[in-house]
Amino acid sequence: MQIQTGAADAWPHAADALPVKTIPDQEAATAAVIGTDASAAPVAEPLTEYHPSFTGTGKEYFRIWIVNLCLSLATLGIYSAWAKVRRLKYFDRNTQLNGASFNFHGDPNIIFRGRVIAVLLLFCYHYLFTFSKTLALSLFVIFLLGVPWMMRSALRFRLRNTSYMGLRCQFHGTLSGAYATYLPVGLVVLLPGLLGVLIPHKPGILAFAFIPYLSWPWLHARMRMYQHNGLVFAALKSSCSLTKGSFFLSYFIIGLSLLIFVMVIGMGAAIFFASFKNHAADNYKIFMETYSWLLVPVGFLVVLLAYAIFLSGSTLLQVKIWNKSWNATRFPGVEIESQLPYKAFYYLQMKNLFLTLLTLGLYRPFAVVNVYRFRLQYVSVKAASLEQLLATQHAETGQAGKSGQFGQASGDSSADLFGFDLSW
Amino acid sequence: MIQAHYFDHRQALLHKVILHFQVGGISLAGEGIDRQIDKNQLQLEEPFQDAPCILNFADGSHCEIHAQADKQSLLAHLGYTPSTIERWQHKWQAALLAIIVMAGIFFSGYKWGVPVLADKIATLIPVSYERALGSEIINFLDQVMLKPSGLDDRTIAQAEQLIRRLQPKDSYVPIHLEVRNAPGIGANAFALPGGTVVITDQLVTLIVGNSGNELTNALADELSGVLAHEIGHIQNRHAMRRLVHKGLVTVALGSLFGDFNSVVALAPVALVGQEYSREMEIEADTYAIAALAKNGISPKHLANVLEGMSNSRKRSGAEATPKWLRNIYAYASSHPASDERIARFRQVAAEMERK
Numbered sequence: 001m002q003i004q005t006g007a008a009d010a011w012p013h014a015a016d017a018l019p020v021k022t023i024p025d026q027e028a029a030t031a032a033v034i035g036t037d038a039s040a041a042p043v044a045e046p047l048t049e050y051h052p053s054f055t056g057t058g059k060e061y062f063r064i065w066i067v068n069l070c071l072s073l074a075t076l077g078i079y080s081a082w083a084k085v086r087r088l089k090y091f092d093r094n095t096q097l098n099g100a101s102f103n104f105h106g107d108p109n110i111i112f113r114g115r116v117i118a119v120l121l122l123f124c125y126h127y128l129f130t131f132s133k134t135l136a137l138s139l140f141v142i143f144l145l146g147v148p149w150m151m152r153s154a155l156r157f158r159l160r161n162t163s164y165m166g167l168r169c170q171f172h173g174t175l176s177g178a179y180a181t182y183l184p185v186g187l188v189v190l191l192p193g194l195l196g197v198l199i200p201h202k203p204g205i206l207a208f209a210f211i212p213y214l215s216w217p218w219l220h221a222r223m224r225m226y227q228h229n230g231l232v233f234a235a236l237k238s239s240c241s242l243t244k245g246s247f248f249l250s251y252f253i254i255g256l257s258l259l260i261f262v263m264v265i266g267m268g269a270a271i272f273f274a275s276f277k278n279h280a281a282d283n284y285k286i287f288m289e290t291y292s293w294l295l296v297p298v299g300f301l302v303v304l305l306a307y308a309i310f311l312s313g314s315t316l317l318q319v320k321i322w323n324k325s326w327n328a329t330r331f332p333g334v335e336i337e338s339q340l341p342y343k344a345f346y347y348l349q350m351k352n353l354f355l356t357l358l359t360l361g362l363y364r365p366f367a368v369v370n371v372y373r374f375r376l377q378y379v380s381v382k383a384a385s386l387e388q389l390l391a392t393q394h395a396e397t398g399q400a401g402k403s404g405q406f407g408q409a410s411g412d413s414s415a416d417l418f419g420f421d422l423s424w
Numbered sequence: 425m426i427q428a429h430y431f432d433h434r435q436a437l438l439h440k441v442i443l444h445f446q447v448g449g450i451s452l453a454g455e456g457i458d459r460q461i462d463k464n465q466l467q468l469e470e471p472f473q474d475a476p477c478i479l480n481f482a483d484g485s486h487c488e489i490h491a492q493a494d495k496q497s498l499l500a501h502l503g504y505t506p507s508t509i510e511r512w513q514h515k516w517q518a519a520l521l522a523i524i525v526m527a528g529i530f531f532s533g534y535k536w537g538v539p540v541l542a543d544k545i546a547t548l549i550p551v552s553y554e555r556a557l558g559s560e561i562i563n564f565l566d567q568v569m570l571k572p573s574g575l576d577d578r579t580i581a582q583a584e585q586l587i588r589r590l591q592p593k594d595s596y597v598p599i600h601l602e603v604r605n606a607p608g609i610g611a612n613a614f615a616l617p618g619g620t621v622v623i624t625d626q627l628v629t630l631i632v633g634n635s636g637n638e639l640t641n642a643l644a645d646e647l648s649g650v651l652a653h654e655i656g657h658i659q660n661r662h663a664m665r666r667l668v669h670k671g672l673v674t675v676a677l678g679s680l681f682g683d684f685n686s687v688v689a690l691a692p693v694a695l696v697g698q699e700y701s702r703e704m705e706i707e708a709d710t711y712a713i714a715a716l717a718k719n720g721i722s723p724k725h726l727a728n729v730l731e732g733m734s735n736s737r738k739r740s741g742a743e744a745t746p747k748w749l750r751n752i753y754a755y756a757s758s759h760p761a762s763d764e765r766i767a768r769f770r771q772v773a774a775e776m777e778r779k
Contacts, residue, residue, distance in 0.1 A: 060473045074529060101488055103469075390437065
């Protein structure tokens with residue numbers, strides 16, 4: 001925690017200092033800028049908004065997705081590493097900012113090696129964890145120590161293999177920062193499973209093991225801080241003004257509303273069934289017998305409705321956290337703004353859910369493209385002149401070369417399988 | 425001659441250049457840029473419909489070509505040949521064919537691949553593990569849905585006597601009986617991994633009636649029939665095979681949809697749900713017929729119990745469901761209908777009597 005807050009304090013200073021340094025360079029670079037109308041930039045530069053755009057379509061991605069899926073299935077998952085590269089290339093290359101597109105350069109062979117390790121780890125976690133107490137304890141320690149390293153490796157792999165205007169991105173988070181951030185997360189996630197093995201058949205104690213989950217708003221904020229503090233493009237290092245408590249209010253209000261809603265529904269159902277019992281025990285039995293066949297369709301509707309309500313809460317949380325995280329992130333001389341609107345995003349998510357269910361999953365690639373485009377649509381980058389600022393950025397030595405160390409991909413695809421959100 | 429954006433990979437700077445097609449390659453011309461690039465020094469990335477084309481050069485720099493017409497003439501000039509996968513992606517019919525191929529893989533994997541693999545794995549599992557798992561499961565069931573038997577000791581002793589008589593000499597695992605009160609399950613019997621047969625008080629009561637008859641003669645033969653069927657499941661390792669089968673399906677679906685479940689959470693569901701396949705039930709019935717014949721018991725007794733069990737289910741209201749819906753469930757579950765099995769026992773019994 002010390003390291004984390006220390007790093008967060010250090011970044012704003014660097015952020016303030018850098019633009020001053022770059023301004024003399026910018027003037028020199030203006031001459032090198034060709035054919036842009038940036039030459040008339042005044043001294044007190046007003047910020048210009050740059051909107052990223054996405055040129056991909058659901059129709060095109062559908063065909064890439066279905067072929068990827070088919071080949072992954074036919075090769076028992078081996079092709080999935082190549083499929084992942086194709087997918088990331090599709091999304092990155094269709095994303096454009098100020099006339100230049102992004103690109104992804106990850107080596108599928110490395111991702112494949114990482115996936116093998118990830119599958120082995122998952123197998124251990126799901127099938128050997130309950131085998132014996134010593135095995136559970138040793139796996140617990142291995143995971144606890146391994147996951148922070150893997151998360152950092154995943155971030156590094158992903159960013160180092162992402163390029164824009166011919167320069168690679170980087171991830172700058174330290175290993176100690178990764179441990180400070182992800183060790184508590186690992187502890188919270190793995191604790192219930194470990195206690196379940198060490199103290200079996202005691203559901204009472206197990207319930208207590210879930211209490212640490214209450215710290216999730218803070219843990220989540222710290223993960224975002226670690227990620228958004230470590231982004232690097234050429235010499236531009238990001239800083240993030242999130243604090244550990246940034247997400248607390250969103251989590252609290254949304255969690256409480258969902259809880260109240262569930263209680264209201266539960267009480268309503270209890271009253272409904274109790275009213276039968278008060279009339280006569282037989283009435284209840286007759287009702288249940290006559291309408292028992294209705295239980296399946298009615299149950300289905302109830303589940304769907306419950307999911308719609310759950311989605312309204314989780315989407316709100318997603319929107320809040322997404323906006324907060326990106327609005328708090330800046331690069332020296334570059335502001336990032338995200339104004340993702342809740343209502344429209346919720347409708348989109350509902351539409352995606354229903355169509356995906358209705359088409360037995362075939363709508364999924366369309367849904368993925370819709371969500372990606374929608375998010376991007378409400379992001380803007382603000383800078384006095386992006387062209388001039390970027391023109392002063394040079395590749396670090398050796399950065400443009402191949403970055404293909406074993407550990408990086410292993411981390412990346414492990415993290416992918418564990419389902420952590422690296423989709424930003 | 426086309427428009428392109430050139431990036432030198434040393435600076436994040438967009439150079440607008442004119443790209444000329446030449447015989448041996450291309451040339452780039454712009455402010456401060458004049459490059460000739462040989463055909464074997466450049467590589468075009470997979471073109472996407474609306475994304476700019478990316479033309480990489482051997483020294484690490486690259487060009488982005490945005491205009492649709494420019495992209496087409498570049499592809500034509502370089503004589504770009506798409507890979508098999510790209511051609512597959514481009515055609516709608518071929519892409520849709522992928523759905524059929526996947527459905528085929530799913531179906532054949534589920535129908536043939538998984539059962540064969542599951543049987544192979546099940547034979548590799550040591551008996552000691554199977555027995556440990558069995559006692560784990562009965563402990564779990566005792567906690568959640570089974571209660572100690574309320575039958576008198578003599579009846580239980582008689583039932584144990586029956587199972588001892590039926591136990592085959594070459595059994596790979598000792599077989600023993602557990603009797604439990606299970607109001608939630610009703611009249612039923614099931615075999616756990618590792619040689620444990622569980623019967624419910626409700627089953628014994630169904631056979632002997634409420635008048636306190638003893639488990640002798642025809643009534644003993646009826647219970648023997650049920651026990652022989654369960655021993656059939658044990659001798660064929662159905663519980664373990666089923667468990668591995670379910671585990672494999674879970675792993676496969678889990679890898680596809682990203683949600684996993686552990687074996688222990690799965691085991692009780694798999695066994696109490698008695699979701700043996702039609703083939704397994706028939707296999708256990710075949711075993712039961714042979715085992716009963718060896719002990720001089722007619723399979724018609726087993727038919728009687730099955731009838732009683734299905735009638736008691738009817739009375740308890742489980743059959744208040746409309747028939748069309750029940751048919752759908754029955755079809756989906758692939759269980760052999762009780763009627764079918766009863767008919768088989770009666771037919772075998774009739775044949776045996778004729779001899």
